[in-house]
Amino acid sequence: MSTPRGSDIPNLNTFRSSHPGRGRGRKGGFAASEQGTEAQDQVVQRTDQDASVSRMNAVALGYLDDQFAKFFTPGPVPKKYPIINRGTYVRTTAIDMLVRRFLMTHCSQKKQIISLGAGSDTRYFRLVAENPSLPLVYHELDFAANTASKISTLKRNPPLLKALQGHVKDADDIAFSSDGTRLASPTYNIHPVDLRALVQSSQTPQPLSLPNLSPDIPTLVLSECCLIYLSPSAADSVLSALTRSLVPSPTPLSLILYEPIRPFDAFGKVMVANLASRGIHMQTLEKYASLSAQTTRLQTAGFAGGQGAVDVDFAFEQWIDAKERERISRCEMLDELEEWRLLARHYCVAWGWRNGKQEYGDVFSRAWDDVKDQNED
Numbered sequence: 028m029s030t031p032r033g034s035d036i037p038n039l040n041t042f043r044s045s046h047p048g049r050g051r052g053r054k055g056g057f058a059a060s061e062q063g064t065e066a067q068d069q070v071v072q073r074t075d076q077d078a079s080v081s082r083m084n085a086v087a088l089g090y091l092d093d094q095f096a097k098f099f100t101p102g103p104v105p106k107k108y109p110i111i112n113r114g115t116y117v118r119t120t121a122i123d124m125l126v127r128r129f130l131m132t133h134c135s136q137k138k139q140i141i142s143l144g145a146g147s148d149t150r151y152f153r154l155v156a157e158n159p160s161l162p163l164v165y166h167e168l169d170f171a172a173n174t175a176s177k178i179s180t181l182k183r184n185p186p187l188l189k190a191l192q193g194h195v196k197d198a199d200d201i202a203f204s205s206d207g208t209r210l211a212s213p214t215y216n217i218h219p220v221d222l223r224a225l226v227q228s229s230q231t232p233q234p235l236s237l238p239n240l241s242p243d244i245p246t247l248v249l250s251e252c253c254l255i256y257l258s259p260s261a262a263d264s265v266l267s268a269l270t271r272s273l274v275p276s277p278t279p280l281s282l283i284l285y286e287p288i289r290p291f292d293a294f295g296k297v298m299v300a301n302l303a304s305r306g307i308h309m310q311t312l313e314k315y316a317s318l319s320a321q322t323t324r325l326q327t328a329g330f331a332g333g334q335g336a337v338d339v340d341f342a343f344e345q346w347i348d349a350k351e352r353e354r355i356s357r358c359e360m361l362d363e364l365e366e367w368r369l370l371a372r373h374y375c376v377a378w379g380w381r382n383g384k385q386e387y388g389d390v391f392s393r394a395w396d397d398v399k400d401q402n403e404d
């Protein structure tokens with residue numbers, strides 16, 4: 028590994044010594060997309076490389092246990108700062124906790140997870156390697172460029188294929204499209220889809236279909252740093268396509284969001300400006316800028332059964348027990364506690380759900396009702 032890079036957060040030196048956004052000529056540091064859509068999409072697609080490098084750093088230092096991460100970061104892995112590694116750990120652990128609670132509730136009931144902008148995320152492989160008989164259908168959606176890269180990695184690495192083959196009843200049930208961008212199976216599916224097409228399609232008489240996606244089994248949708256890259260109206264419409272067309276009521280349905288918040292304070296402005304300088308534009312950040320804006324968003328989108336939101340600082344302190352926090356503090360030296368807390372307050376996990384009428388209709392209430400929520404902003 029080389030010198031640390033904290034490319035997805037404010038450059039902390041910048042934060043200490045300058046006024047955010049000054050001289051950039053952009054209101055609040057938000058870069059209006061002056062680039063063509065294709066170029067902008069490529070920037071967004073490449074954010075996945077940063078996510079997988081962050082994951083690999085957290086694995087290499089012992090924060091996370093993930094035997095699959097290394098396949099998605101061949102070659103030298105740039106180092107990340109300790110506060111970034113801790114952030115990656117909390118992000119993964121917090122989402123895992125909600126996911127596992129969902130899977131463990133009505134545990135014999137078949138369930139579905141739809142991961143928006145899954146990129147090279149390894150969660151599916153980790154879950155089924157741990158429990159090959161998990162009654163779970165997993166769907167990952169991303170741009171074709173990213174699904175092609177994931178499928179090619181999968182084909183080249185037997186441990187990934189083995190985890191998948193161990194989860195399907197018959198290995199012949201796994202089908203790859205001839206262009207290498209799509210994988211279909213009864214348990215794991217990779218769909219080359221621009222989420223914005225999902226929106227247009229839900230408004231046409233023959234909506235785009237996602238093979239093996241079931242409209243009537245309890246479904247958890249994940250957006251781990253994905254919807255934030257869409258325009259606010261497109262992001263809202265994607266949720267509407269999911270809640271109304273793809274998995275309509277009365278199927279129990281939920282959403283977990285992980286994304287930045289609080290762009291208006293000094294740290295938030297630098298965070299936005301630094302990302303904008305790399306061409307990364309987090310389009311929904313101003314609209315969903317706080318924990319309460321996120322929970323209201325979930326309620327408005329139809330997740331009326333319940334909602335919650337915590338920032339990463341809260342998740343670290345309140346969701347992770349003292350013994351585990353002590354283990355984490357031994358992974359590497361972290362002197363910048365104040366900076367860690369600042370950074371951690373600018374990312375959130377938000378979740379919301381819709382109940383169903385079936386005997387398992389209460390799956391999300393039972394799984395998440397007592398998850399500790401943060402009642403402040």
Ligand SMILES: C[S@@+](CC[C@H](N)C(=O)[O-])C[C@H]1O[C@@H](n2cnc3c(N)ncnc32)[C@H](O)[C@@H]1O
Pocket residue numbers: 071072073074075078079143144145146147148168169170173220221222223250251252253256257
């Ligand atoms: C920061 S990466 C996160 C990847 C993964 N969710 C994780 O947390 O490791 C964002 C991902 O969202 C995907 N994405 C963003 N906008 C998208 C869109 N309109 N359609 C499909 N995928 C999109 C990107 O291609 C990228 O893989």
